Amino acid sequence: MEITEELRIKNHPILQEPEVQKEVTIFYNGEPVKAYEGEPISAALMAAGIRTFRRTVRRNEPRGVFCAIGRCTDCMMVVDGRPNTRTCMTMVQDGMRIEPQFGFGK
Amino acid sequence: MEKGVCFTGIPSAEELAKAPGVPARSEMNKGPVAVIECVQEIPCNPCEAACPSGAITVGSDITKLPVLDAEKCIGCGNCLAHCPGLAITLVNVNYSETEAAVSFPFEYLPLPKVGDEVNAVNRGGEAVCKGNVLSVRMPQSYKQTCIVTIAIPKKYVEDVRSMELPIKRALPEPAAKKEIDKSSLICRCEELTQADIEKAIEEGATTLDGVKKHSRAGMGLCQGKSCERLVARIIAEKTGQKVENLLPATHRPPVRPIRLKVVDDDADIE
Known part of the structure; x- marks a missing residue:
């Protein structure tokens, strides 16, 4: 898995340095992924180099973060067994199990 | 292509000529003055409260454009840091015999240092001339917005409104624009x-x-x-x-x- 830790903002011209949050572990397809409390699932996955969150039902196309504000539903995954979860709006919790979704999910 | 902020994100000459916050050139010649290039009627008025000398008026109808009374403007630059749209610059036409000084909000990293030579850019972000950084100020009351002042050749004073980042960042090549x-x-x-x-x-x-x-x-x-x-x-x-x-x-x-x-x-x- 390609690690792209530099995607996380470390210094921001207006917001300054973000407060360091508690590190937690989520599981993507059973593999541990580092995450920080208070960030959405999608942020943790992107920082870990994961871009394909689901595949579509008709064309089997990959989808990931598109709008990132909870409108487009492109980033939906199976979270702790629940399909159709918007990962851009759902905050990480320690031990969460995330799986990619195919089509409408089960 | 149609011009103006609605179409290009850059205020056109016509819009600027009509903006009540832009002082006439005769006023600019008198000394440092705020140039409020605010051309869209949006509900916003922090500039009015930021001005310590009452030179900026938006009024109770807060979608009105800010009106500048150049006579009252003391050239402090406080409004620059408080405009959320980064639409205000401070222009000192008479900085020296040959140079003008332009101050503008700069919300990027890294910040320039005093004495740096930078590329001064116009409203569209295109480099028009070299500039020398005179000051880099960020007092607490500016709430993280940095105000940079650069000296530029006098003839570019109508054009220069910001500067390029002091370092070239390795940005990815923009993807070719795909038509629908x-x-x-x-x-x-x-x-x-x-x-x-x-x-x-x-x-x-x-x-x-x-x-x-x-x-x-x-x-x-x-x-x-x-x-x-x-x-x-x-x-x-x-x-x-x-x-x-x-x-x-x-x-x-x-x-x-x-x-x-x-x-x-x-x-x-x-």
Whole structure:
């Protein structure tokens, strides 16, 4: 898995340095992924180099973060067994199990 | 191409000439003065409160453009840091015999250092001349907005409004702009392309609801939040209707997906 830790903002011209949050572990397809409390699932996955969150039902196309504000539903995954979860709006919790979704999910 | 902030993001000469916050050149020649290049009537007035000498007036109707009384402006630059739109610069035409000084808000990293030579840019971000950094100020009251002042040759004073980043960042090459074609995805949820929407229109659909019933555009998980405007534009182009007459489509609650359990405790599916 390609690690792209530099995607996380470390210094921001207006917001300054973000407060360091508690590190937690989520599981993507059973593999541990580092995450920080208070960030959405999608942020943790992107920082870990994961871009394909689901595949579509008709064309089997990959989808990931598109709008990132909870409108487009492109980033939906199976979270702790629940399909159709918007990962851009759902905050990480320690031990969460995330799986990619195919089509409408089960 | 049409000009102005609505079309290019850059205020046009006509818009600036009409803006009541832009002082006349004769006023600029008198000394440092705020140049408020605010040309859109939006509800916003922090500049008015930021001015310690009462030179800026928006008034009780806060969608009005700020009016500058150049006589009262003391050239302190406080309004620069408080304008959320970064629309204000401070211009000192008479900085020296040959140079003018321009101050502007700069919200990027890294910040320049006093004495640096930088590329001074116009409103569109294009480099027009070299500038020398005179000061880099960020007192606490500026709330993280940095005000940079640069000296530039006097003849560019009407053009220069900011500077390039002091270092070149290795930015990825922008992807080639792709025009919308028949295979462009319009409804992401139902995976419908421009061709699919056009087909629905050719087969008789003339409204958003018509296209929806014909093609399923807007019936997917996001319920048309992503495609509604795109579909409306295609219908408008194909049928000669106006986009604003087509919107909105029929909306029914809930506005976002909820679990069935929320409305029925006994629902046996989530």
